[in-house]
Amino acid sequence: MDETDLREILDVATYAPSGMNMQTWHFTAIQNKELLEELNEKIKGAFAKSDDPRMQERGQSKTYCCYYHAPTLVIVSNDSSQWWAGMDCACALENMFLAAKSLGIGSCWINQLGQTCDDPEVRSLLTSFGIPENHKVYGCAALGYAAMPPVKEKVLKEGTVTIIK
Numbered sequence: 001m002d003e004t005d006l007r008e009i010l011d012v013a014t015y016a017p018s019g020m021n022m023q024t025w026h027f028t029a030i031q032n033k034e035l036l037e038e039l040n041e042k043i044k045g046a047f048a049k050s051d052d053p054r055m056q057e058r059g060q061s062k063t064y065c066c067y068y069h070a071p072t073l074v075i076v077s078n079d080s081s082q083w084w085a086g087m088d089c090a091c092a093l094e095n096m097f098l099a100a101k102s103l104g105i106g107s108c109w110i111n112q113l114g115q116t117c118d119d120p121e122v123r124s125l126l127t128s129f130g131i132p133e134n135h136k137v138y139g140c141a142a143l144g145y146a147a148m149p150p151v152k153e154k155v156l157k158e159g160t161v162t163i164i165k
């Protein structure tokens, strides 16, 4: 991905609304293939320790890649002492997805670091990326050029909107 496009996507993230406009978040973009693979291995290691058999299966899988081998992963973290920290991050992530779409770049919310960011092995790698110790990861954006456009039309659930006048 063009450096200018990445900068623009990160820029719009920082313009998202945040509770009390505190902007305590951090956006860590990783474009190093080896580091992304190492991160995936640590996440799998954390899953392997889980009591949940589905998580264990992911942890032991040779092929599982939580970020789908995307060339760019933006980790969105925030000071977890604010109860709205995750909401700030969701606003920033949506800004990123919309910006990516407008630039013709595919994107996907990647959630696995939300469950695993406090695993010691995962945390030490996050710390080496410069993610503050008091931050939790609330989501990531995988970014890249999609091999093919989405073919399935989105089926919307009925009855999710109410208007009262």
Ligand SMILES: Cc1cc2nc3c(=O)[nH]c(=O)nc-3n(C[C@H](O)[C@H](O)[C@H](O)COP(=O)(O)O)c2cc1C
Binding pocket: 108, 109, 110, 111, 112, 154
């Ligand atoms: C909070 C949240 C967490 C998500 N986590 C993941 C994830 O970990 N991996 C993934 O492939 N998609 C993830 N998604 C993407 C959803 O699966 C996707 O938005 C949904 O299937 C609708 O598809 P659409 O966004 O293309 O309309 C997540 C979306 C949200 C909002």
